[in-house]
Amino acid sequence: MHRFANPTQFNRLTAPVRPVLWLLACGLIGVGLYLSLLASPPDYQQGDSVRIMYVHVPAAWLGLFIYATMAGAAIAGYVWQHPLADLYTRAAAPVGACFTALCLITGAIWGQPIWGVWWVWDARLTSVLILFFLYLGFIALVDAFDRPQRGDNAARILVLLGTVNLPIIKFSVDWWNTLHQPASIARLDSPAIHASMLWPLLTMALGLSCLAFAIILTRLDGEVARRRWQMRMQRQMAHNRAAAAHDTPAVVTS
Amino acid sequence: MNDTPATTAHDPASAALLGGVIHLENLVVGRAGLPLTRPIEARFQAGSIWQISGVNGSGKTSLLRVLAGLLPAYAGRVTQSWLTGQPRAVYGFDGDWQRQVAWVPVTPAFKPGPTVNQVLALSHPGAASHGANQRRLAEACDHWGLAAIADQPVQYLSAGQRKRLDLARLMLDPRPVWLLDEPTVTLDAQARKTLALSLDHHRQQGGVTIMASHDDGPVTRDVNTLVLDRLYPGDIALDPAPGPAVGPLSAPIAEGDETPAAGVAS
Amino acid sequence: MSPSSVTDAAPATQSAYPIAAVLPWWRLLGQLLRVELSSQWHRRGDVITVLAFYFLVLILAPLGLGPASATLRGVAPGLVWIAALLSVIMAVERGIRPDHQDGSLEARFFTGASAELIMAAKAIVLVLTTILPLILVSPMIFAVLAVPASAMVPGALAILLGGPGLVVIGLAGAALTAGARQGGALLAVLLFPLQLPVLIFGAAALQRALTGEPVVGELQILAALTLFSLPVGIMAGAAALRGLIRDDA
Numbered sequence: 001m002h003r004f005a006n007p008t009q010f011n012r013l014t015a016p017v018r019p020v021l022w023l024l025a026c027g028l029i030g031v032g033l034y035l036s037l038l039a040s041p042p043d044y045q046q047g048d049s050v051r052i053m054y055v056h057v058p059a060a061w062l063g064l065f066i067y068a069t070m071a072g073a074a075i076a077g078y079v080w081q082h083p084l085a086d087l088y089t090r091a092a093a094p095v096g097a098c099f100t101a102l103c104l105i106t107g108a109i110w111g112q113p114i115w116g117v118w119w120v121w122d123a124r125l126t127s128v129l130i131l132f133f134l135y136l137g138f139i140a141l142v143d144a145f146d147r148p149q150r151g152d153n154a155a156r157i158l159v160l161l162g163t164v165n166l167p168i169i170k171f172s173v174d175w176w177n178t179l180h181q182p183a184s185i186a187r188l189d190s191p192a193i194h195a196s197m198l199w200p201l202l203t204m205a206l207g208l209s210c211l212a213f214a215i216i217l218t219r220l221d222g223e224v225a226r227r228r229w230q231m232r233m234q235r236q237m238a239h240n241r242a243a244a245a246h247d248t249p250a251v252v253t254s
Numbered sequence: 255m256n257d258t259p260a261t262t263a264h265d266p267a268s269a270a271l272l273g274g275v276i277h278l279e280n281l282v283v284g285r286a287g288l289p290l291t292r293p294i295e296a297r298f299q300a301g302s303i304w305q306i307s308g309v310n311g312s313g314k315t316s317l318l319r320v321l322a323g324l325l326p327a328y329a330g331r332v333t334q335s336w337l338t339g340q341p342r343a344v345y346g347f348d349g350d351w352q353r354q355v356a357w358v359p360v361t362p363a364f365k366p367g368p369t370v371n372q373v374l375a376l377s378h379p380g381a382a383s384h385g386a387n388q389r390r391l392a393e394a395c396d397h398w399g400l401a402a403i404a405d406q407p408v409q410y411l412s413a414g415q416r417k418r419l420d421l422a423r424l425m426l427d428p429r430p431v432w433l434l435d436e437p438t439v440t441l442d443a444q445a446r447k448t449l450a451l452s453l454d455h456h457r458q459q460g461g462v463t464i465m466a467s468h469d470d471g472p473v474t475r476d477v478n479t480l481v482l483d484r485l486y487p488g489d490i491a492l493d494p495a496p497g498p499a500v501g502p503l504s505a506p507i508a509e510g511d512e513t514p515a516a517g518v519a520s
Numbered sequence: 521m522s523p524s525s526v527t528d529a530a531p532a533t534q535s536a537y538p539i540a541a542v543l544p545w546w547r548l549l550g551q552l553l554r555v556e557l558s559s560q561w562h563r564r565g566d567v568i569t570v571l572a573f574y575f576l577v578l579i580l581a582p583l584g585l586g587p588a589s590a591t592l593r594g595v596a597p598g599l600v601w602i603a604a605l606l607s608v609i610m611a612v613e614r615g616i617r618p619d620h621q622d623g624s625l626e627a628r629f630f631t632g633a634s635a636e637l638i639m640a641a642k643a644i645v646l647v648l649t650t651i652l653p654l655i656l657v658s659p660m661i662f663a664v665l666a667v668p669a670s671a672m673v674p675g676a677l678a679i680l681l682g683g684p685g686l687v688v689i690g691l692a693g694a695a696l697t698a699g700a701r702q703g704g705a706l707l708a709v710l711l712f713p714l715q716l717p718v719l720i721f722g723a724a725a726l727q728r729a730l731t732g733e734p735v736v737g738e739l740q741i742l743a744a745l746t747l748f749s750l751p752v753g754i755m756a757g758a759a760a761l762r763g764l765i766r767d768d769a
Contacts, residue, residue, distance in 0.1 A: 130713045137710040144700035147286060153763035154696045158710065161692065161756045165714050168745070172717035179724060231287065238288050241311055242485045273536050300537060324626060324765055336539055347762055349548075353540050353632030363623030367562025376558055430537040460537035 010084060011224065014217055021214035028207030035200035050197075052110040058205040059103035060124075062212050063131055066096030067162075070138075074159040077152070084220070086152035087227060089159060090142055091219035095212055097135035103128055123177035127170050134162045148230060273300020273430070273460045274336030276321065276344075283313040283320055284328025290316055291482050293330055300336075300430070303453055303463045305472060308482030314466035315360070317482065318433045321464060322355050323348050336430060356429040360436045362420035366409035370400055370419055373408055377423040390426060398422040398448055414440040421449060424456075432456060434465035438473060450474035540632075548633045552641035555628070560649050563614075567649050570611045574654060577603040578661050589666035596665040597726035601719050604654055604679060605686060608715075609708055611650040612690035615642050616698045616761075626765050635758035639695070643688050643754065651683035671729035674739070678725040681739055682718045685746035688753030689714050695760035699767060718745055 036054035043050035070089045077085030107125055108118045119125070141158055145151040280293040290313030298304055306314050319325035321332060323344050333341040336354050344351055364373060374391050395401045398418045403411065411419065417440050424432065438446055453463055453474050467473070543551075560567070581599050585591050619625040628638050658676045667675065693711045697703060725738035 130716060133709070133713045137706075137713065140706050140709055141696065141700065144697070144702060144706055146701065147767075149287060150699055150763075150767045153767070154699070154760060157692075157756050157760050157763070158696055161689075161714060161752070164752055165717075168717050168748070169713060172720045176720045176724070234286060234288055238290075238485075274539075319768075322630075324629070324768075326766065346766065347629060347635060349629075349632040349634050350542050352630050353542060355630055357627060357630045359623055359626075361623060363627045365559055365562060365618075365622060365624060368558065372558070376555060427540075428538070429540055 011221060014221070018214060018217050018221070021210050021217065025207055025210035025214050028203055028210055030207075032200060032204035032207045035203055040196050040200045046114060049110060049113045052106050053197075054200055054204045055208075056103055056106040056110060057201060058208045059099045059106060060128060061205060062208060063096055063100035063103055063128065065209075066092050066099065066212065066216075067131065067134070067159075067166075070096065070159050071163040074156040074163075077156050078160075084224070086156065087223040088216075088220055089138075089155055091223050092216050093135055093138050093142070095215050095219070097132065097139060099208075099212060100128060100132040100135060104132060121177070123174045126173045126177065130169055130173065131166075134166075138162070148227065273462070274334055274339075275299055275341075276336075276431070276462065276464075277333045277341060278330070279333065280330035281317075281320065281327055281332055282329035283316045283325075285313070285316050285325075289328050289485065292485060294480070294482075296480060298462050298464055300462050301457050301460050303457055303474065303477045304465070305477045305479045306464065306466045306482060307468065307479060312482040314482060315435055318435055318464065318466055320344075322357055322433055323351055334431075354429055354431050356424050356427070356432045358420055358424070358432070358434045358437060360439065362416045364408045364416060364419070367407060369405050369407050370395070370411070371404045373419060374422060374426060378426045394422045394425040397425065397452075399444065414442060414445065417441055418445050418448075421445075421452065424452065430461045432461060432463040432465075434463065436467060437465055438467060446473065543632060545633075545637060548631055548637055549641055551631050552628065552633055552638060553644060555631075556641050556645040559619075559624070560645055566611075566614055567653065570607050570650055571653050571657065573610060574603050574607040575657070575661070577606060578664060581665065592666045593730060596662070596667050597723040597730065599665065600658075600661060600675070600679075600726060601722045604683065604722075605711075605715055605719055606708075607654065608650060608683070608686045608690050609704075609711055611646055612687065612694040613703055613707055615646050615691055616694040617703055620698045620764060625761070626768065629765065635761045636754055639691060639754045639757040639761060643684070643691055643750075646687045646691065647684050651679065651687060654683065655679050667726075667730065670732070671726065674729035674735045675726045677739060678722050678729075678735070678742055681746060682722045682742040683746075685718050685742070685749035685753075686715055688746075688749045688757070692753045692757035692760060695757045695764060698760075699764050718742065718749075721745065 032054065036051055040051075042048045070092050073082075073085040073088040073092070076082045077089075104125070107128070111120055112118055138155060138158055142151045142155040145154070276298040278294050278296045278298075280295055281291075282289050282293050283291045290311070294317075306317060308314055316325060320327050321344065323346055326346055332344040334344055334351065335341050337350055342351075368376070371391070374394060378387055378391065392401070395404050398421060400415070400419060400422060403415060408416065408419065417437075421434075421437065437449055441449060450473050456463055465473075472479070578599060581595060582592060585595065616625070619628075625638075629635075633641075655676050658679060659672055662672050662675060690707075690711055693707055693714070697707050697710065700706060721738050721741045725735045725742065728735045728738060
């Protein structure tokens, strides 16, 4: 595990992985799109609009999964003081937020023909919306400090605070939704999914996951480079300061 | 160097055992992930006064923060033997250690509202209404020339008056270790004399004072000076070698530096 | 080459300086509470401001929605809790940021208290100065919103049980943002998802009280949420506080 701790080594290890992930993402998403748009049957109730599911459901999974990986990174940052952990959460948060937003948007597009409205305060949609706000809060916090290192500690704590609260939020929203359940809404979740739809779904899920982590790793590389550059600037300033101070004579009191 | 007063009751060898020692073991003070000082090796004995001097940005305040346990050391460590007689590392936010420390920052932390008397009463750990405590409070007021303004709200005080008030609190809540950041700044000549008296008294009692100060002469007699020698430009590598396997993204400066850590005079 | 050694010669010690007694946690908590309460007392205008803000939000409702009792009663549960949530966010922001800026936060560590204890003292004082006043004015608020007398006691009880949870999580959020450039809006974005459960169950309790249904279940959940928030919020807040002080250098 500690082999990955050194940013230079990490870069050496991930550099060959990144293009592979990008290629896999392109290939799997290409195949997945063919399977989901052309090769799979339309739903007998929802018709072709069911095809949005092949993006919507993986986006929801990834929204949650990326948050989980951020929680893992936050714990690693605390326990092992892992220097890359904070950079990972910084790199991953916007990606997670984008997938969560994608889930919300595709949900609205899907809801329009099925429910007749763009937005319904359904328990799942509401939970995803709150997850989106958790991401937004994180992104706002991490960049709100004058020095980037200051944001790291706060961001870790926020991720962990969100993680322990997530089950409670989910529970409250479910409960709230059953209390205010609007009448006559066709539930989206069918009891079982047919194999002809399962394969395109899994292919798309895998393809989008590859895409998500290809983006995250590329962003992480950028974050490492940016942090290095910031450290270099600080060093340059300290260097200049030391040079200036060195010119003035030392005063030793007695 | 060896200026033991004639009134010493104990032999000097046992003196260290009576009080505590703060030991800086190859301490490197840093800020924002960068070193500010070369490794410092020093022992601050009980019954001594230390003046830390150095140019702006040389790490004086940061060193005080490390000693207070508010800032982790960049490298090396600090131990103290005040609490148990055994050396114990000063780590972050150790309440037992911080309880021994009187912390006087450059800018006194007063909120608008309370009067001078109320501030003093609040800094007293015991109930201020007791007769004995009242007397000590009045004593501190007199000593620092605050009696005339005892009923003024602190927001109306001048910078020097605030500083005196902050220093007067040292008399009410006795702590063995005084960490003073630029205590003489904004003080007038009279208050400087009062500060010198306080420092001497504290030393005589067996306390230790470590103060950051500009090189404007010692506050009192027999002050040990630790000059935070500036880092040379070459000490801050512009392109550091790849860091250690686990650690900050920047490599600390190499140990075994050719130049001495700190100049000293006493 | 080893760094040069610096040691002062024979110290002029006459006797050992007595070290300050290490106090048990309740004495430390007492000291911290004394300091917090006194600082709150000198800023008692803040307490009034927060309370006035709470009132204002609730009084805007009849002005915006119309004075019909049925309408007001319909929105009262949600409105009371939204106003309480906003007031708490305002109050916690004033609980940490000014103390951090003027240096009294770091001074508090030299009482010998842990960051957890400092957060706990702040939470206790904020509950006393924000939640308690909200409860005291709740009869007036409920009257303004046409809530029947029978729902007043359960409604006030809900604030009493859920309020401390809001304060503790709010303080943790305030400690996270105290070193940041902007304050209020950022804090609200952070806190909204975390405080949502209390809002949902608090409003539900009042809703059920309005229709005369038993509210014990909701009150129990509110108490559970607060009991869960206490350790989580204090631990997270203490970690944030230490980070705040450490990064000050």
